[in-house]
Each structure stands twice: as C-alpha cells, then as structure tokens.
Amino acid sequence: MTISIENFIKTIYKQDLLLHGDTKLSTIAALLSITNAAATDMARKLASKKLVNYTKYKPITLTSTGRKLALKVIRKHRLWESFLYKTLNLSLHEIHREAEYLEHLTSDFLADKIDQYLDNPTVDPHGDPIPGKNGNIEEATNQVLISDAETGRKYNITRLASSNKDFYEFCESNNIDIGVEITIEKQFESNNMTAIKINNHTLVLNDLFANNIFVNQVSKNLVV
Amino acid sequence: MTISIENFIKTIYKQDLLLHGDTKLSTIAALLSITNAAATDMARKLASKKLVNYTKYKPITLTSTGRKLALKVIRKHRLWESFLYKTLNLSLHEIHREAEYLEHLTSDFLADKIDQYLDNPTVDPHGDPIPGKNGNIEEATNQVLISDAETGRKYNITRLASSNKDFYEFCESNNIDIGVEITIEKQFESNNMTAIKINNHTLVLNDLFANNIFVNQVSKNLVV
DNA sequence: TTATAAATTTAGGTAAGCTTAAATATTTAG
DNA sequence: CTAAATATTTAAGCTTACCTAAATTTATAA
Numbered sequence: 001m002t003i004s005i006e007n008f009i010k011t012i013y014k015q016d017l018l019l020h021g022d023t024k025l026s027t028i029a030a031l032l033s034i035t036n037a038a039a040t041d042m043a044r045k046l047a048s049k050k051l052v053n054y055t056k057y058k059p060i061t062l063t064s065t066g067r068k069l070a071l072k073v074i075r076k077h078r079l080w081e082s083f084l085y086k087t088l089n090l091s092l093h094e095i096h097r098e099a100e101y102l103e104h105l106t107s108d109f110l111a112d113k114i115d116q117y118l119d120n121p122t123v124d125p126h127g128d129p130i131p132g133k134n135g136n137i138e139e140a141t142n143q144v145l146i147s148d149a150e151t152g153r154k155y156n157i158t159r160l161a162s163s164n165k166d167f168y169e170f171c172e173s174n175n176i177d178i179g180v181e182i183t184i185e186k187q188f189e190s191n192n193m194t195a196i197k198i199n200n201h202t203l204v205l206n207d208l209f210a211n212n213i214f215v216n217q218v219s220k221n222l223v224v
Numbered sequence: 225m226t227i228s229i230e231n232f233i234k235t236i237y238k239q240d241l242l243l244h245g246d247t248k249l250s251t252i253a254a255l256l257s258i259t260n261a262a263a264t265d266m267a268r269k270l271a272s273k274k275l276v277n278y279t280k281y282k283p284i285t286l287t288s289t290g291r292k293l294a295l296k297v298i299r300k301h302r303l304w305e306s307f308l309y310k311t312l313n314l315s316l317h318e319i320h321r322e323a324e325y326l327e328h329l330t331s332d333f334l335a336d337k338i339d340q341y342l343d344n345p346t347v348d349p350h351g352d353p354i355p356g357k358n359g360n361i362e363e364a365t366n367q368v369l370i371s372d373a374e375t376g377r378k379y380n381i382t383r384l385a386s387s388n389k390d391f392y393e394f395c396e397s398n399n400i401d402i403g404v405e406i407t408i409e410k411q412f413e414s415n416n417m418t419a420i421k422i423n424n425h426t427l428v429l430n431d432l433f434a435n436n437i438f439v440n441q442v443s444k445n446l447v448v
Numbered sequence: 449t450t451a452t453a454a455a456t457t458t459a460g461g462t463a464a465g466c467t468t469a470a471a472t473a474t475t476t477a478g
Numbered sequence: 479c480t481a482a483a484t485a486t487t488t489a490a491g492c493t494t495a496c497c498t499a500a501a502t503t504t505a506t507a508a
Contacts, residue, residue: 004495011421026455040457045494057456057503101329110322113312165483177242228465250485262466264487269464281473281486 006073007032008042009051013070014064017139022059071131073129077103077125078131081113085125086118092160093168098116098147100163127159127178127214140214147210149184155215156181162212170209175199181218227328230297231256232266233275237285237294242365246283295355297410301327302348302355303338309349310342316349316384317392324387351383351402361410370420370437373408379439380405386436394433399423404440 011031015023029039047054050064061071063101079097090098112133115121122138123129131137143158157180160171171177175198184196187200192207205213235255239247253263258433271278275290286294304323308314314322336357339345346362347353355361367382381404384395399422409419409426416431429437 002494024455025457034495035497036456037458037498041495044457049439083311084334086336087307088334090337094333098331101331102326104330105325107322109318110312112310113314117312153333226464249487258465260468260486261488265465385456445499 001069004042005046005051006069006104008039008046009066009070010073012060013067013074014131016061021061023061025054025060028060039190047089055220059068060166068135072108073103073131075131076106077131078104079111079118080130081126082118082121082130082136083114091156091168091172093163093165096163117158119201123178125178127157128160143214143216145211146182146184146185146196146205146213147192147207148217149187149194149215149217151187154181154183154218157213157219158216159214160212161214164212167209167212174203176213182215225293228266229270229275230293230328231286231400232263233286233294234297236276236284237291237298238284245285249278249284252284257408266379292359295359295361296332297327298361299350299355299357300330300335302352303335303342303345303346305350306342306345306354307338310380311367315392315396316391317387319349347402348403350385351381352385364438364440367438367440369435370406370408370439371416371431371434371440373411373418373439375408376409378405378407378442380442381437382440383438384436385438388436391433391436398427400437406439 008028011028012023015031016028023038025043026036029036032039043052043054046052046066050063051069053061053063077099080102081095084095084098085092093094115133121130127140129138129140140158146155149155157176157178160168160176160178162168180198183197185197187194188204192210193204194207194210195202195204227389232252235245239251239255244340249263249267250260253260256263267276267278267284269305270276270290274287275293277285277287301323304326305319308319308322309316337359345354351364353362353364364382370379373379381400381402382391384400384402404422407421409421411418417428418431418434419425419426419428
C-alpha cells in the first residue's frame, strides 16, 4: 500500500463517519488537495483492488478490506500521537503533524510495541479512540459538539478534533483540554457562537472553534 | 527529497567511507537492488541537482550539499535507533530495521526533539556516531576490525556494524555488546577466522561475523 | 420539460523511478 | 597492441499518481 492509497482510504473512512454512506469523490479530492480527475482515477484503481465500492457518479464507500486498512493507518497515527505526547511532550498540534507522516512507514510490529509501551491505550491525547490490533474501534457514542450542547448544563471535554495549529494554541492558552469541566452559558443561535464557562471565566467561541470541541454531559458520564 | 534520492545519497556516503573517492555506480546499484541503468538515470538527475559529482564511466562522489543531505538522513536514522532502543527496548536488529523506514519521514523538528530527549547522544546503540544538527560527525579514528586486531591484546568492543539479523542474534546470545572487553586469542590468517576470549570463554568467529565487529585497544582508549 | 448550470468522468499528457535489451566504452588477457 | 570480456550507458517502455482540458452526465430552475 502506497502513502497515496493509505491517505485516500483514511480520508474516506473519516468522511463516512460524518456522512454515513454519502461520501462524494469530490469531497475526498478537496480534502486531499487533488483534482477530481485524480480522485476518479484512484477510485477506479481501488475498486479493482476491492478496497472501495464505487460506481460512476455515485458516492464512494469502503469495503470491509478497505475499512480494515483505514483503521490500521488510523491506529498507527493515534499510537504515534500518544507515544510522542508521552515521551517527547509535544503539543497536540505537533503530534498530529508528525504522526501524519510516520503513520505510513510504521510496521505492525512497531505499532504493537508502542501499544504495549503505552499499556494499550483506548484514546489518544485528542480524545480520539485508538483502533485495536484487530481493527475494532469504539467510536464515542454519547458525546456532542459544544455547539449542540444545552445552555446551563455542565459537560466534560472529551475530544479536540482539528488539525489546525491556531485552534490548539487557543486551547492551550485557555486551558481547554481533555477532561476539563465546562458549563454552557449561552448558545447564540443566530450567529453560531457559544459562550462557555471554564475555570471561572467565560469564553465566547465562534463555530469554527466550537465545532472542534466534543463534550459529554457530566451526569451521563457513566452511561457508556 | 524523495525516499529514493535519500537512500541513493546515503548509500554513496557510506560506500565512500570505505572506498574514499572510488565509489562505482554499479556498487550503489547492487546495494540498492536496482539495475545499473536505473542508477545511471538517478546519477544524472542528482548531478543536475548538484547533489553529486558525476562524469560518465567515472566514480561518483557527493557534493558538499549531497554530503549534508546524507548526514541529515543518517542523523535521523541513528537518533531513531537510539530512541527506540531506549524507550521500547527493541533489539539491535529491530531498531535498524525500523529506523530504515522512519528516517525518511521525520521532520528536522522531530529529530531535534528526540536528540534533546536523549541528551544529545554521540553514538547510537550500534556504536555508530550520530551526526550533529549542523552535519558535523566524528567518524571513529582509532577503532579496528576484530579481524585486524593483534593476537594477545585486550580490546573494547566499540561498534557492531551490520544489518543482518543472524549476526545480532549471535551477538546477543554471546554477550557481544558495545563496551565489553575481549582478548584476541589467535588470528587464523589462512582461513580468516578469529578466536577471541570474552567473559572467560572462547569464541571462534569467521570473517563474515568478525568483519562486523570493531574494537579499540584498551590502553589507547584515551587517545581520541 | 427542457435548457442551462454544475458536477463528474474521460482523454491525453507529465515526471519519477523503475525495467529489459541494445549500444558503446573500458578493462584485461594474450 | 589488439581482441575478447566486462562494465556502463543509452534507448524504449512500464506503472503510479498526478495534471489540464474536453466530453458527458446529473441536477436545477424556468
């Protein structure tokens, strides 16, 4: 498997998590910064390798083989993030950036060694679930986007999902981190802003930032 | 720089260490398991990029830019080896195998972080020198191959240079490791074997193994 | 429902990094 | 010193992963 193929498959997997079964090739092309024509080429090639289901003009989906491959790459990515975070103390943005490369040249052997070293972690430092050796993954079920959370309620931050440097720098300087408790002060529906209370001060987030922060309602924490 | 280019340049660097200024393209091709034709292509391309000095039918050498690139890759390789050895406790053979891949997708940033974590090591677990940030490297001067060592003298093992799994497994099971003291019992000139005393028992090595083990004469240890 | 706009695919082309086979240069042996 | 053997390069061709531009299909709006 080449780096291009791994990235293609991985991108479909992630997109499908958002738009179950309705992932357009043009979206994948845009996410990978390649032309639609190149994406079509790749889709046809991967279909012949039985990694994707693809019919002209239709959404693209992964076969179970393709899904397994995607999860292998994602597993390596998240294990690297966890490992670099723990040993080298890199920031949330830095671990993502480095893992984005390393994930492709990592043997299964090495991934397993890192997994052992970290004592089989279930989530990475961003709060994303780490697929197991066999491709099993527990996508979080009861977490919501901060922009969908209810005014007045208390939540725990469970996931920071972004690859944007500014976002992570903002998080760091405002103590936004996995496990931190916040209260939703107000949802400004008209302009998609969210005001939250964190560490006794208030932050007003626009949707670009708020749509990267996932939370769990405090009282429901045990209902996993 | 692509992985192919990095490996090509790195191989020239290493070969040139053995055959100063007399590195044939066909040797590089063989070491990389590519055809001579492919090596010629690459040589011409790299010459146009000013990474190598190359004239048809003549030996190939690195330019100073090429040398810097080679040392950057080697630095990443040896830092990875050191890092994986320390954190994950992989074997000498395993660290080499994994570093061979990782070296190519490692940012300078990450290399420096690993360097810091390890407290700026000067040699890797095989005893090979680790090039510095600026491309400075101290190739060991007074070490000799075990097959060239003098009968009756005491030496310290300073370097295990191989990428062969069997060799490292042999070393592990016979306590052959960096820093261990040995005595040369006898050089069998006619059949290129070397008998050494290590940990109070005698080992007889053939040249295939003996040519991977470098040592320093104990009394000269301080003359670096 | 049909014309037009938008999305998608097809066609043709490029660079990298290889290959095999043929041509040419260098080395070596007599 | 030359002819055969050996080494090296050139030529032609392949695959991957892209691209641009043209063609075609699908969606939308009057």
